[in-house]
Amino acid sequence: MNETDKAKKHVGEEAVLYVKNGMKVGLGSGSTVYWMIRKLGELVQQGLRIEGIPSSNQTAQWAKEFGVPLTDFSKVDKLDITIDGADEVDLNLNLIKGGGGALLREKVIANAAKELIIIADKSKFVTHLGKFPLPIEVLPFGWEVTAKQIGLLGCQPIIRKRDLETFVSDNGNYILDCSFEEINDPQKLHEQLIGIVGVVETGLFVDMANKVIVSNGSEIEVITS
């Protein structure tokens, strides 16, 4: 296992310390979250009583595999905690998410939670967001027009492909990866983007994270907003 993977495992396993008996837990997506769900499964085997709401089909599959009980928003109004990964974290704990295409449901579970904890290896930390191309979920209908309007804000949107086919999110939408290079005002950019017809959600998570658990593979640091 390389240092980055060690760090992902480290923060994933650390994050479950914040999960207490009886909690409703938002389960994020991605390779860092994988370790969190695996550890959560072990704790459930040992008697921890929790229910999770997954942010992707992949996460739901891992939860089933590791024995983490699931529920949904027809039975739960508020989540106690959501634990999720990120593609970039800035100095104000603003995030870029959606590298795996799960940003829309991730934003729903982040928004529904009393506390959002982000788990990240050290490489995710940046001074300014934007080096990682910003994922934007768009309606398939007319996506070409939506992409042109997004482009006017200073990027060249690229339609996400997987195995040469257009990537389709769990919600049936497309993802545009938009390289802005440096995002100086994430809130303003989010508002401009979300105002474009056809944009379903952006991967900018501004002022949402309460804590970030970070590791370089050996040491853990917890940064609170």
Ligand SMILES: O=C[C@H](O)[C@H](O)[C@H](O)COP(=O)(O)O
């Ligand atoms: O859509 C995917 C999510 O936003 C992930 O949380 C993010 O891409 C980080 O993933 P990973 O932990 O695999 O780096």
